[in-house]
Amino acid sequence: MSGDGDGDTGARADADAPAPAGAGLSVGGFALRVVLVAAGLAALGYGVDGLLTMPRATRPSNAAAWLIGGIVVHDVLLVPATMLAGFTLSRLVRAPYRAVVQGALIVSGAVALMSLPLWRGYGGSVDNPSVNPLPYGRNLAIVLGAVWAGAALLMIGRAVRARRTGPG
């Protein structure tokens, strides 16, 4: 079916490429899209209206810093770091185990990022010890330890299956 070189790209396009957007869309499907887009725009408008008309609560400058800063941090820091990690993994970890390591990294990164204000000690209150009351650094280590123990079990399972299947 395919020749050398770029042949595989062509083959995959044959098999996987979805129909071009909009082609063959039924009237019902089109109407559904219109409704969904309208609902999305209405929700956006409601949010922006609230953001601008209640500045004491929403602090538009903070919101803008968060919305724009989040994108910048994602594109400038998170994406390159993820790419570097992926590239490194492709050199260091062999095929049946690499997916497990990638999955464990995704889980670890998400958990660590979600709890970052806690284990970095942001927020909280001097006179209110019931806010952020736990040893979060230790707890994060426990959770990550459990995640990687699970990953190790998965990899051991794969290694055992590989041995059972036998060499060659």
Place this chain on the structure above:
Amino acid sequence: MSAAPERTAGGREGNLRREGDRRREGAGGAEQDLEDQGNLGNGRDGAPPTGGLTRRGLAVATGTAAAVIVATTAGQAVPALAPLDLLAPRRPDLGPQGLPVNRTARAARVAVAARDPGYRLEVVGTRRVGYDLAQLHALPSHTVRLPITCVEGWSADATWHGPRLRDLLDAALIPVDATIRVESLEAHGGYRASEVRPAHARDPLTLLATGLNGADLELDHGYPARLIAPDRPGVLQTKWVHRVVLL
């Protein structure tokens, strides 16, 4: 099934296999087979067999991440998950008298006024009734088990003691269908007072609590008296109450 898709699928599979073999440069067929069986590194569901995460593997990984986050934080609101509460900003049993505090007396600037021994609770209806501390504690006391459910996302059960709100309202001749306002010693703040509609005000579980978990209320929980009613957000369970007025 028509012939065309079958041919495409078959061609693709063969093609993928060739690509995989090329990449692995002589890696055994066993490794290829293993990969095909794996949950995460599966070449059959649309992604190239590079040995990395497939689409399904990515879904499994992100789903696992969400599950881990829920499991380690939901305990601040769901009692059954409390032992797993490792990464939430609250734990339902940590705080003065075993109950978390949202706004402290210091933050609300009531620490001095609330400790004043000359404190008086006023209930203003058709009649005006005042209670000093001793009279407040001499009122018939009831015990209820009700949660503080904070809009910030945590929730904790506690045992409260004190007079029923409806008994105080009756003493001031406040009609049963009246809405009342409960006012805090706080001078400022969006939640210094809250309105209590008849359904809440007349509920036998609704107390003007003076005690918590077997002891007097601590300052941060609303000493000398706080509102505690069922089915009410924590921010409306007004603390440091000194006036109850008919609206």
